[in-house]
Amino acid sequence: MKWIREHISKMPSFNYLNAHILTIENTIETNPDLCIEVCKSMIESLCKTILTNRAVAYNADWQFQTLVKLTLENVFTGELHKTNKIELIRRIASVVQKLGEMRNCSGFASHGQDKQHIPFDKTTALLTYKTTDVIGGFILHVYACSNSPNSRIHYEDCQSFNESFDEENPLELGGVILSASEALYKQDYEAYKEVYYSYLNNLKN
Known part of the structure; x- marks a missing residue:
């Protein structure tokens, strides 16, 4: 999953998706049903993370396509x-x-199937794998390119700011050099956000 991995490398808070990717890639041929199920789960998971980052409310009972549609509507701005x-x-x-419907038909892990259930073949799993990379990669792309600020930010995604803040605010305790940015993030998250967004605005000017 080249496109999704590319964006994960730039937004470390999405590293948790690597476990999904490994499962998907390891089951394309050995367990196509599970591969398809985890493909759907990964897109669903990244959408929920993005919506929560943006403080956009969603219903856990919504259909899969509704969740994806809401995510795109909130991050896809000004490009077309x-x-x-x-x-x-x-x-x-x-x-x-269609991906959701296929997952419901397989249901390897979440629903369970009768022993005579006919599983999907590895060609269908491969197509699903490629499609997931395109859709998931595109969602992460427009999210990363969006100019709208996040309501929730993750320390690990703000590396340039953290390094700059630490350089300008050296912190030492008992002879041990500490990270001022990490201390601020953990002790006063709202203050960290305020300084971080001020830093971003200064970069634009």
């Missing part, structure tokens, strides 16, 4: 003419709807 954007989001939602 409005009509084209709406049409693209609609088509992506249609694709993930």
Whole structure:
């Protein structure tokens, strides 16, 4: 999953998706049903993380395609003419709807199946794997490119700021050099956010 991995490397808070990726890649041929199920789960998980980062409310009982559609509507801004954007989001939602339907048919881990259940073949799993990388990678791409600030930020995603803040605010305790940015993040998260966004605004000017 080249595209998804590319964005994870730039946004370390999404490192938790690596466990999904490994499962997917290791089961394409050995367990296609599980591969398809985890593909759906990974996109669902990254959408919920993005929406929570943006403080956008969602219902845990929503259909899969509704969750993806809401995510795209909140991060996909200013890159295409409005009509084209709406049409693209609609088509992506249609694709993930089919992915959700396939997952419901397999249900290897979440639903369980009768012993005579006919599993998906590895070619279908491979197609699902590739499709997941395109859709998940695109969602992460537009999220990373969006100019809208996050309500929730993650320390590990702010490396440049952290290094700059530590350099400008050396912190030593008992002869041990500490990270001022990490201390601020853990002790006063709201103050950290304020300084971080001020740093970002200064970069734009």
